[in-house]
Amino acid sequence: MSEVLDLPTTRQEGWRWADMATLEAAATSAPASPAIDPKTLFLDTLDGPRLTFIDGIFEPAHSRPGPVQVTAIGEATEHPLGRRAAGEGWLLSLDKGAAVPGIQIVHVGSGGENHVPARIELGEDATASVTETFAGSGWANRLTQIVLARGSRLMRSVRLLQTDGFVSIRDEATVAQAASLVSVFLGAGGMGSRIDGEIRLAGEGAYGEMGGALLTRGSQKQEAAVVLRHAEPDGTSRQVWRAVAADMSTASLAARAEVARDAQRTDGEQSLRGLLLNRSATVNLKPELEIFADDVKCAHGATVGELDERALFYLQSRGLPPARARALLTHAFVGDALDRIGEEAVREAFAADADTWLEEAL
Amino acid sequence: MLKIENLHAEIDGKEILKGLSLEVNAGEVHAIMGPNGAGKSTLGYVLGGRPGYEVTAGSVTFAGKDLLDMEADERAAAGLFLGFQYPVEIPGISNVQFLREALNAQRKARGEGPVSGADFLKLARSQADLLGMNQEMLKRPVNVGFSGGEKKRNEMVQMGILGPKFAILDETDSGLDIDALKAVGEGINRIMRAPDKAVLLITHYQRLLDYVQPDKVHVLADGRIVKSGGPELAVDLEREGYAEVAA
Ligand SMILES: Nc1ncnc2c1ncn2[C@@H]1O[C@H](COP(=O)(O)OP(=O)(O)OP(=O)(O)O)[C@@H](O)[C@H]1O
Ligand SMILES: [Mg+2]
Numbered sequence: 001m002s003e004v005l006d007l008p009t010t011r012q013e014g015w016r017w018a019d020m021a022t023l024e025a026a027a028t029s030a031p032a033s034p035a036i037d038p039k040t041l042f043l044d045t046l047d048g049p050r051l052t053f054i055d056g057i058f059e060p061a062h063s064r065p066g067p068v069q070v071t072a073i074g075e076a077t078e079h080p081l082g083r084r085a086a087g088e089g090w091l092l093s094l095d096k097g098a099a100v101p102g103i104q105i106v107h108v109g110s111g112g113e114n115h116v117p118a119r120i121e122l123g124e125d126a127t128a129s130v131t132e133t134f135a136g137s138g139w140a141n142r143l144t145q146i147v148l149a150r151g152s153r154l155m156r157s158v159r160l161l162q163t164d165g166f167v168s169i170r171d172e173a174t175v176a177q178a179a180s181l182v183s184v185f186l187g188a189g190g191m192g193s194r195i196d197g198e199i200r201l202a203g204e205g206a207y208g209e210m211g212g213a214l215l216t217r218g219s220q221k222q223e224a225a226v227v228l229r230h231a232e233p234d235g236t237s238r239q240v241w242r243a244v245a246a247d248m249s250t251a252s253l254a255a256r257a258e259v260a261r262d263a264q265r266t267d268g269e270q271s272l273r274g275l276l277l278n279r280s281a282t283v284n285l286k287p288e289l290e291i292f293a294d295d296v297k298c299a300h301g302a303t304v305g306e307l308d309e310r311a312l313f314y315l316q317s318r319g320l321p322p323a324r325a326r327a328l329l330t331h332a333f334v335g336d337a338l339d340r341i342g343e344e345a346v347r348e349a350f351a352a353d354a355d356t357w358l359e360e361a362l
Numbered sequence: 363m364l365k366i367e368n369l370h371a372e373i374d375g376k377e378i379l380k381g382l383s384l385e386v387n388a389g390e391v392h393a394i395m396g397p398n399g400a401g402k403s404t405l406g407y408v409l410g411g412r413p414g415y416e417v418t419a420g421s422v423t424f425a426g427k428d429l430l431d432m433e434a435d436e437r438a439a440a441g442l443f444l445g446f447q448y449p450v451e452i453p454g455i456s457n458v459q460f461l462r463e464a465l466n467a468q469r470k471a472r473g474e475g476p477v478s479g480a481d482f483l484k485l486a487r488s489q490a491d492l493l494g495m496n497q498e499m500l501k502r503p504v505n506v507g508f509s510g511g512e513k514k515r516n517e518m519v520q521m522g523i524l525g526p527k528f529a530i531l532d533e534t535d536s537g538l539d540i541d542a543l544k545a546v547g548e549g550i551n552r553i554m555r556a557p558d559k560a561v562l563l564i565t566h567y568q569r570l571l572d573y574v575q576p577d578k579v580h581v582l583a584d585g586r587i588v589k590s591g592g593p594e595l596a597v598d599l600e601r602e603g604y605a606e607v608a609a
Contacts, residue, residue: 313412314450315460318520319438319468328463332454 048102547573
């Protein structure tokens with residue numbers, strides 16, 4: 001099977017925490033009829049365009065794509081997983097000044113592998129927000145290429161809620177002068193995952209953010225591996241990631257920030273924090289900074305710990321049962337990352353997903 | 363109301379309380395004074411049920427029940443309140459969210475219905491007002507960035523909201539400015555001075571006792587109560603020091 005799939009191996013640098021075994025098992029699992037009604041996965045409070053993909057195939061019955069086009073996406077990538085996502089996918093291409101908030105895309109898998117490419121191109125000063133939800137099972141593989149013209153703004157929120165299987169995401173973004181990209185990911189399902197991304201701040205004063213929270217339990221493994229490149233001066237970047245691991249699970253965060261020689265006055269922040277809910281769980285953190293400019297401000301921190309025993313007792317001494325005290329503290333820990341989501345309805349939905357996970361895990 | 367008999371407790375295998383006995387009746391305020399490291403905060407933590415504080419001998423009954431048999435949250439629901447010497451900062455959880463959940467968790471444990479959001483806010487605002495705490499601070503994360511004195515005031519606001527039967531206040535007076543000391547002293551009287559309530563005040567100074575008149579004063583040294591007396595004992599202690607008075 002591997003000769004057909006030709007997947008990266010954990011011996012390769014950059015893939016050593018990847019859960020390829022779960023990916024392969026998901027890819028070869030037999031598709032069944034999906035038991036999930038896609039309607040339940042859309043947020044009612046958002047009334048923007050909606051697209052549903054069932055096992056990677058566009059499903060018009062549960063969609064109202066509006067300005068989002070379903071079409072062949074041709075752009076090539078070298079990325080070993082991303083390049084598999086070729087063929088029909090979705091395209092959001094906005095003209096100068098256009099605004100499309102509240103776009104929702106739902107992916108439901110039933111087993112086997114499915115691949116969908118996507119492309120987001122925002123013209124000057126255009127704005128959009130896209131929320132994606134993954135549910136069901138199987139291997140869902142996605143490539144999303146993002147091109148933001150000067151002054152445009154994209155808010156991207158992605159939640160991985162598959163029951164099992166694997167979700168791999170590959171984002172490739174270019175952010176022009178004074179444009180802004182904020183991407184927030186939440187891994188709160190039972191699947192394995194790899195969130196893989198590269199953001200290039202290619203214009204002066206560009207803003208790029210990629211972060212989120214991975215919640216793992218059982219024997220699950222999730223990881224994020226992201227790179228933020230500052231190519232031009234006066235850029236700002238944020239990488240705020242939180243990992244919460246319970247049972248025997250593993251959550252891994254590798255985040256890299258690169259500041260080119262010309263990218264003077266870069267303001268970067270990288271914060272990777274892990275929380276172990278059990279001693280048998282694992283959090284891997286790999287923070288990396290590579291700075292060639294001399295006038296930069298790059299705050300960074302990477303820590304792994306357990307819930308603060310003093311804080312737990314403080315909450316409990318006021319009457320909160322221990323499980324609730326743990327849930328509140330863990331919720332607050334994850335909140336650092338999820339609070340970056342700009343739209344209240346989306347932020348609240350993601351927080352609720354995290355709470356559901358916490359109630360089951362604690 | 364609270365009866366402690368021959369209490370022995372250790373932390374990490376080190377014995378800190380070494381046979382402490384004390385009885386506080388409903389309607390009374392007792393003050394505990396004593397040198398640094400004597401075990402005063404340890405007593406508070408043991409009564410509060412902090413994990414890691416192991417009771418090796420003795421008993422504590424609270425309102426007729428075996429206190430040591432209860433979890434920390436059960437003790438709170440039973441009416442026990444511990445005002446911390448060093449209140450803990452909790453980023454990401456607002457004071458109001460925390461206290462509303464805490465109050466409703468206590469009520470649920472007692473078989474009472476929850477307090478609505480609106481009623482809770484009214485209660486929280488009035489308690490903050492009475493203690494001279496800025497309303498804005500109710501919305502801020504629990505104790506984060508609060509000054510030492512603000513944290514102590516916040517402890518009293520929490521006590522006002524939760525309405526306990528028995529409060530152990532561990533150096534609630536340290537770090538308070540003169541006005542705050544008065545507000546806290548009056549707060550303690552207002553919230554806790556009742557025939558069915560009682561207070562254990564841990565303090566180093568007479569000045570709080572000027573506002574909250576104790577019925578009894580005890581000296582805790584080396585894990586035991588070594589001397590007990592009336593309010594005048596606090597005055598003697600302040601004048602002459604522990605070495606003289608408790609010798
Ligand atoms: N985790 C611990 N491990 C070992 N010893 C401890 C621990 N915590 C406290 N102690 C010791 O227990 C003793 C009593 O401490 P405690 O905090 O109860 O004193 P206290 O009477 O409240 O003092 P203070 O007036 O300074 O607040 C001290 O000697 C302290 O060092
Ligand atoms: Mg103390």
